[in-house]
Amino acid sequence: MSALFGKVCQNGYVVRDIEAAMKFWTEVMRVGPFFYIPDVKTEWFRYKGADSAVEMSIALANSGDLQIELIQQRNDAPSMYLDHLKQHGEGLQHMSYWTNDYQALYDRAIAEGFVVGHEGQIGGPKGRFAYFETSGHAGTVVEISDISGGKGRFFGHIRKAAENWDGSDPVRLVGN
Structure with missing residues:
Protein backbone atom coordinates (compact mmCIF):
# COMPACT_ATOMS: atom_id res chain seq x y z
CA MET A 1 0.00 0.00 0.00
CA SER A 2 1.34 3.40 -0.99
CA ALA A 3 0.56 6.21 1.44
CA LEU A 4 0.23 8.54 -1.56
CA PHE A 5 -1.39 6.39 -4.25
CA GLY A 6 -3.20 3.54 -2.45
CA LYS A 7 -2.99 -0.10 -3.52
CA VAL A 8 -1.38 -1.39 -6.69
CA CYS A 9 -4.19 -2.48 -9.02
CA GLN A 10 -2.30 -3.32 -12.19
CA ASN A 11 1.13 -4.41 -13.39
CA GLY A 12 1.89 -3.28 -16.94
CA TYR A 13 4.34 -5.18 -19.14
CA VAL A 14 5.82 -3.75 -22.33
CA VAL A 15 6.23 -6.47 -24.95
CA ARG A 16 7.39 -6.72 -28.55
CA ASP A 17 4.93 -9.49 -29.50
CA ILE A 18 1.61 -9.23 -27.70
CA GLU A 19 0.23 -12.45 -29.18
CA ALA A 20 3.23 -14.42 -27.84
CA ALA A 21 2.88 -12.67 -24.48
CA MET A 22 -0.81 -13.58 -24.21
CA LYS A 23 0.06 -17.18 -25.09
CA PHE A 24 2.67 -17.25 -22.30
CA TRP A 25 0.33 -15.76 -19.72
CA THR A 26 -2.65 -17.98 -20.62
CA GLU A 27 -0.81 -21.28 -21.22
CA VAL A 28 2.17 -21.13 -18.85
CA MET A 29 0.97 -18.81 -16.08
CA ARG A 30 -2.69 -19.82 -16.58
CA VAL A 31 -3.91 -16.26 -16.17
CA GLY A 32 -6.86 -15.16 -18.24
CA PRO A 33 -8.94 -14.62 -20.11
CA PHE A 34 -7.26 -11.69 -21.83
CA PHE A 35 -9.38 -8.93 -23.33
CA TYR A 36 -7.40 -7.86 -26.39
CA ILE A 37 -7.68 -4.43 -28.00
CA PRO A 38 -5.51 -4.56 -31.15
CA ASP A 39 -5.90 -0.87 -32.01
CA VAL A 40 -6.27 1.33 -28.93
CA LYS A 41 -7.91 4.67 -29.70
CA THR A 42 -6.64 7.49 -27.49
CA GLU A 43 -8.41 10.82 -27.69
CA TRP A 44 -5.10 12.47 -26.92
CA PHE A 45 -1.65 11.35 -25.83
CA ARG A 46 1.29 13.50 -24.73
CA TYR A 47 4.89 12.53 -24.09
CA LYS A 48 6.76 15.02 -21.89
CA GLY A 49 4.16 17.66 -22.66
CA ALA A 50 4.17 17.28 -26.47
CA ASP A 51 1.50 15.54 -28.53
CA SER A 52 2.52 12.06 -29.65
CA ALA A 53 0.64 9.85 -32.11
CA VAL A 54 1.18 6.57 -30.28
CA GLU A 55 -0.32 3.46 -31.86
CA MET A 56 -0.61 0.49 -29.54
CA SER A 57 -2.29 -2.76 -28.72
CA ILE A 58 -3.15 -3.80 -25.18
CA ALA A 59 -4.42 -6.95 -23.53
CA LEU A 60 -5.92 -7.09 -20.04
CA ALA A 61 -6.57 -9.98 -17.65
CA ASN A 62 -6.76 -10.45 -13.91
CA SER A 63 -4.89 -12.65 -11.50
CA GLY A 64 -7.02 -12.28 -8.40
CA ASP A 65 -7.33 -8.57 -7.67
CA LEU A 66 -4.25 -7.68 -9.72
CA GLN A 67 -4.80 -6.77 -13.36
CA ILE A 68 -2.11 -7.73 -15.85
CA GLU A 69 -1.71 -5.36 -18.80
CA LEU A 70 0.33 -6.23 -21.87
CA ILE A 71 1.31 -3.31 -24.12
CA GLN A 72 2.80 -3.46 -27.59
CA GLN A 73 3.54 -0.14 -29.22
CA ARG A 74 2.99 -0.42 -32.99
CA ASN A 75 4.94 2.67 -34.14
CA ASP A 76 7.95 4.81 -33.21
CA ALA A 77 6.07 7.76 -31.67
CA PRO A 78 7.72 9.02 -28.46
CA SER A 79 6.45 7.29 -25.29
CA MET A 80 7.64 5.85 -22.02
CA TYR A 81 6.86 2.40 -23.48
CA LEU A 82 9.55 2.83 -26.14
CA ASP A 83 11.90 4.36 -23.56
CA HIS A 84 11.52 1.21 -21.47
CA LEU A 85 12.13 -1.12 -24.42
CA LYS A 86 15.28 0.80 -25.39
CA GLN A 87 16.67 0.98 -21.86
CA HIS A 88 15.53 -2.32 -20.33
CA GLY A 89 13.94 -4.51 -22.98
CA GLU A 90 10.62 -6.27 -22.44
CA ASN A 100 -12.42 7.61 -8.73
CA ASP A 101 -11.04 11.11 -7.96
CA TYR A 102 -8.41 11.39 -10.66
CA GLN A 103 -7.78 15.13 -10.55
CA ALA A 104 -7.22 15.15 -6.79
CA LEU A 105 -4.71 12.29 -7.00
CA TYR A 106 -3.00 13.87 -10.02
CA ASP A 107 -2.69 17.21 -8.19
CA ARG A 108 -1.32 15.51 -5.04
CA ALA A 109 1.32 13.65 -7.07
CA ILE A 110 2.40 16.87 -8.82
CA ALA A 111 2.53 18.69 -5.44
CA GLU A 112 4.76 15.87 -4.12
CA GLY A 113 7.22 16.51 -6.97
CA PHE A 114 6.21 13.80 -9.43
CA VAL A 115 6.75 14.70 -13.10
CA VAL A 116 4.47 13.47 -15.87
CA GLY A 117 6.31 11.36 -18.44
CA HIS A 118 3.30 10.65 -20.62
CA GLU A 119 -0.44 10.94 -20.26
CA GLY A 120 -3.59 10.57 -22.27
CA GLN A 121 -7.29 9.88 -22.39
CA ILE A 122 -9.37 6.91 -23.55
CA GLY A 123 -13.16 6.82 -23.51
CA GLY A 124 -13.89 10.42 -22.53
CA PRO A 125 -12.92 12.74 -19.69
CA LYS A 126 -13.33 9.95 -17.11
CA GLY A 127 -10.72 7.87 -18.92
CA ARG A 128 -7.60 9.86 -18.17
CA PHE A 129 -4.28 8.27 -17.23
CA ALA A 130 -0.83 9.60 -16.37
CA TYR A 131 2.55 7.92 -16.03
CA PHE A 132 4.99 9.64 -13.72
CA GLU A 133 8.72 9.55 -14.31
CA THR A 134 10.40 7.63 -11.51
CA SER A 135 13.94 6.57 -10.95
CA GLY A 136 15.11 3.49 -9.16
CA HIS A 137 14.88 0.37 -11.22
CA ALA A 138 12.99 -0.86 -14.25
CA GLY A 139 9.33 -1.55 -13.59
CA THR A 140 8.78 1.19 -11.02
CA VAL A 141 7.02 3.75 -13.21
CA VAL A 142 3.83 4.88 -11.47
CA GLU A 143 0.61 5.17 -13.46
CA ILE A 144 -2.62 6.63 -12.15
CA SER A 145 -5.84 5.81 -13.96
CA ASP A 146 -9.33 7.28 -13.68
CA ILE A 147 -11.85 4.46 -13.19
CA SER A 148 -14.87 6.65 -12.43
CA GLY A 149 -16.39 6.06 -15.87
CA GLY A 150 -16.69 3.28 -18.42
CA LYS A 151 -13.10 2.11 -17.96
CA GLY A 152 -13.88 1.20 -14.34
CA ARG A 153 -16.90 -0.85 -15.39
CA PHE A 154 -14.81 -2.59 -18.08
CA PHE A 155 -12.11 -3.40 -15.52
CA GLY A 156 -14.81 -4.88 -13.25
CA HIS A 157 -15.99 -7.08 -16.13
CA ILE A 158 -12.43 -8.32 -16.72
CA ARG A 159 -12.02 -9.11 -13.00
CA LYS A 160 -15.31 -11.05 -12.97
CA ALA A 161 -14.38 -13.05 -16.10
CA ALA A 162 -11.18 -14.21 -14.40
CA GLU A 163 -12.88 -15.48 -11.24
CA ASN A 164 -13.90 -18.89 -12.59
CA TRP A 165 -11.95 -18.98 -15.84
CA ASP A 166 -11.49 -22.58 -16.96
CA GLY A 167 -8.94 -21.94 -19.70
CA SER A 168 -11.47 -21.75 -22.52
CA ASP A 169 -11.66 -18.78 -24.90
CA PRO A 170 -8.33 -17.40 -23.60
CA VAL A 171 -8.23 -14.28 -25.81
CA ARG A 172 -11.35 -12.18 -26.31
CA LEU A 173 -11.21 -9.51 -28.98
CA VAL A 174 -12.51 -6.06 -28.00
CA GLY A 175 -13.50 -3.36 -30.49
CA ASN A 176 -12.85 -3.06 -34.22
Whole structure:
Protein backbone atom coordinates (compact mmCIF):
# COMPACT_ATOMS: atom_id res chain seq x y z
CA MET A 1 0.00 0.00 0.00
CA SER A 2 1.34 3.40 -0.99
CA ALA A 3 0.56 6.21 1.44
CA LEU A 4 0.23 8.54 -1.56
CA PHE A 5 -1.39 6.39 -4.25
CA GLY A 6 -3.20 3.54 -2.45
CA LYS A 7 -2.99 -0.10 -3.52
CA VAL A 8 -1.38 -1.39 -6.69
CA CYS A 9 -4.19 -2.48 -9.02
CA GLN A 10 -2.30 -3.32 -12.19
CA ASN A 11 1.13 -4.41 -13.39
CA GLY A 12 1.89 -3.28 -16.94
CA TYR A 13 4.34 -5.18 -19.14
CA VAL A 14 5.82 -3.75 -22.33
CA VAL A 15 6.23 -6.47 -24.95
CA ARG A 16 7.39 -6.72 -28.55
CA ASP A 17 4.93 -9.49 -29.50
CA ILE A 18 1.61 -9.23 -27.70
CA GLU A 19 0.23 -12.45 -29.18
CA ALA A 20 3.23 -14.42 -27.84
CA ALA A 21 2.88 -12.67 -24.48
CA MET A 22 -0.81 -13.58 -24.21
CA LYS A 23 0.06 -17.18 -25.09
CA PHE A 24 2.67 -17.25 -22.30
CA TRP A 25 0.33 -15.76 -19.72
CA THR A 26 -2.65 -17.98 -20.62
CA GLU A 27 -0.81 -21.28 -21.22
CA VAL A 28 2.17 -21.13 -18.85
CA MET A 29 0.97 -18.81 -16.08
CA ARG A 30 -2.69 -19.82 -16.58
CA VAL A 31 -3.91 -16.26 -16.17
CA GLY A 32 -6.86 -15.16 -18.24
CA PRO A 33 -8.94 -14.62 -20.11
CA PHE A 34 -7.26 -11.69 -21.83
CA PHE A 35 -9.38 -8.93 -23.33
CA TYR A 36 -7.40 -7.86 -26.39
CA ILE A 37 -7.68 -4.43 -28.00
CA PRO A 38 -5.51 -4.56 -31.15
CA ASP A 39 -5.90 -0.87 -32.01
CA VAL A 40 -6.27 1.33 -28.93
CA LYS A 41 -7.91 4.67 -29.70
CA THR A 42 -6.64 7.49 -27.49
CA GLU A 43 -8.41 10.82 -27.69
CA TRP A 44 -5.10 12.47 -26.92
CA PHE A 45 -1.65 11.35 -25.83
CA ARG A 46 1.29 13.50 -24.73
CA TYR A 47 4.89 12.53 -24.09
CA LYS A 48 6.76 15.02 -21.89
CA GLY A 49 4.16 17.66 -22.66
CA ALA A 50 4.17 17.28 -26.47
CA ASP A 51 1.50 15.54 -28.53
CA SER A 52 2.52 12.06 -29.65
CA ALA A 53 0.64 9.85 -32.11
CA VAL A 54 1.18 6.57 -30.28
CA GLU A 55 -0.32 3.46 -31.86
CA MET A 56 -0.61 0.49 -29.54
CA SER A 57 -2.29 -2.76 -28.72
CA ILE A 58 -3.15 -3.80 -25.18
CA ALA A 59 -4.42 -6.95 -23.53
CA LEU A 60 -5.92 -7.09 -20.04
CA ALA A 61 -6.57 -9.98 -17.65
CA ASN A 62 -6.76 -10.45 -13.91
CA SER A 63 -4.89 -12.65 -11.50
CA GLY A 64 -7.02 -12.28 -8.40
CA ASP A 65 -7.33 -8.57 -7.67
CA LEU A 66 -4.25 -7.68 -9.72
CA GLN A 67 -4.80 -6.77 -13.36
CA ILE A 68 -2.11 -7.73 -15.85
CA GLU A 69 -1.71 -5.36 -18.80
CA LEU A 70 0.33 -6.23 -21.87
CA ILE A 71 1.31 -3.31 -24.12
CA GLN A 72 2.80 -3.46 -27.59
CA GLN A 73 3.54 -0.14 -29.22
CA ARG A 74 2.99 -0.42 -32.99
CA ASN A 75 4.94 2.67 -34.14
CA ASP A 76 7.95 4.81 -33.21
CA ALA A 77 6.07 7.76 -31.67
CA PRO A 78 7.72 9.02 -28.46
CA SER A 79 6.45 7.29 -25.29
CA MET A 80 7.64 5.85 -22.02
CA TYR A 81 6.86 2.40 -23.48
CA LEU A 82 9.55 2.83 -26.14
CA ASP A 83 11.90 4.36 -23.56
CA HIS A 84 11.52 1.21 -21.47
CA LEU A 85 12.13 -1.12 -24.42
CA LYS A 86 15.28 0.80 -25.39
CA GLN A 87 16.67 0.98 -21.86
CA HIS A 88 15.53 -2.32 -20.33
CA GLY A 89 13.94 -4.51 -22.98
CA GLU A 90 10.62 -6.27 -22.44
CA GLY A 91 9.12 -6.63 -19.01
CA LEU A 92 7.37 -4.91 -16.14
CA GLN A 93 7.19 -1.21 -16.99
CA HIS A 94 4.67 0.22 -14.54
CA MET A 95 2.45 -0.24 -11.53
CA SER A 96 -0.97 1.35 -11.79
CA TYR A 97 -3.06 2.88 -9.06
CA TRP A 98 -6.74 3.43 -9.81
CA THR A 99 -8.91 6.25 -8.54
CA ASN A 100 -12.42 7.61 -8.73
CA ASP A 101 -11.04 11.11 -7.96
CA TYR A 102 -8.41 11.39 -10.66
CA GLN A 103 -7.78 15.13 -10.55
CA ALA A 104 -7.22 15.15 -6.79
CA LEU A 105 -4.71 12.29 -7.00
CA TYR A 106 -3.00 13.87 -10.02
CA ASP A 107 -2.69 17.21 -8.19
CA ARG A 108 -1.32 15.51 -5.04
CA ALA A 109 1.32 13.65 -7.07
CA ILE A 110 2.40 16.87 -8.82
CA ALA A 111 2.53 18.69 -5.44
CA GLU A 112 4.76 15.87 -4.12
CA GLY A 113 7.22 16.51 -6.97
CA PHE A 114 6.21 13.80 -9.43
CA VAL A 115 6.75 14.70 -13.10
CA VAL A 116 4.47 13.47 -15.87
CA GLY A 117 6.31 11.36 -18.44
CA HIS A 118 3.30 10.65 -20.62
CA GLU A 119 -0.44 10.94 -20.26
CA GLY A 120 -3.59 10.57 -22.27
CA GLN A 121 -7.29 9.88 -22.39
CA ILE A 122 -9.37 6.91 -23.55
CA GLY A 123 -13.16 6.82 -23.51
CA GLY A 124 -13.89 10.42 -22.53
CA PRO A 125 -12.92 12.74 -19.69
CA LYS A 126 -13.33 9.95 -17.11
CA GLY A 127 -10.72 7.87 -18.92
CA ARG A 128 -7.60 9.86 -18.17
CA PHE A 129 -4.28 8.27 -17.23
CA ALA A 130 -0.83 9.60 -16.37
CA TYR A 131 2.55 7.92 -16.03
CA PHE A 132 4.99 9.64 -13.72
CA GLU A 133 8.72 9.55 -14.31
CA THR A 134 10.40 7.63 -11.51
CA SER A 135 13.94 6.57 -10.95
CA GLY A 136 15.11 3.49 -9.16
CA HIS A 137 14.88 0.37 -11.22
CA ALA A 138 12.99 -0.86 -14.25
CA GLY A 139 9.33 -1.55 -13.59
CA THR A 140 8.78 1.19 -11.02
CA VAL A 141 7.02 3.75 -13.21
CA VAL A 142 3.83 4.88 -11.47
CA GLU A 143 0.61 5.17 -13.46
CA ILE A 144 -2.62 6.63 -12.15
CA SER A 145 -5.84 5.81 -13.96
CA ASP A 146 -9.33 7.28 -13.68
CA ILE A 147 -11.85 4.46 -13.19
CA SER A 148 -14.87 6.65 -12.43
CA GLY A 149 -16.39 6.06 -15.87
CA GLY A 150 -16.69 3.28 -18.42
CA LYS A 151 -13.10 2.11 -17.96
CA GLY A 152 -13.88 1.20 -14.34
CA ARG A 153 -16.90 -0.85 -15.39
CA PHE A 154 -14.81 -2.59 -18.08
CA PHE A 155 -12.11 -3.40 -15.52
CA GLY A 156 -14.81 -4.88 -13.25
CA HIS A 157 -15.99 -7.08 -16.13
CA ILE A 158 -12.43 -8.32 -16.72
CA ARG A 159 -12.02 -9.11 -13.00
CA LYS A 160 -15.31 -11.05 -12.97
CA ALA A 161 -14.38 -13.05 -16.10
CA ALA A 162 -11.18 -14.21 -14.40
CA GLU A 163 -12.88 -15.48 -11.24
CA ASN A 164 -13.90 -18.89 -12.59
CA TRP A 165 -11.95 -18.98 -15.84
CA ASP A 166 -11.49 -22.58 -16.96
CA GLY A 167 -8.94 -21.94 -19.70
CA SER A 168 -11.47 -21.75 -22.52
CA ASP A 169 -11.66 -18.78 -24.90
CA PRO A 170 -8.33 -17.40 -23.60
CA VAL A 171 -8.23 -14.28 -25.81
CA ARG A 172 -11.35 -12.18 -26.31
CA LEU A 173 -11.21 -9.51 -28.98
CA VAL A 174 -12.51 -6.06 -28.00
CA GLY A 175 -13.50 -3.36 -30.49
CA ASN A 176 -12.85 -3.06 -34.22
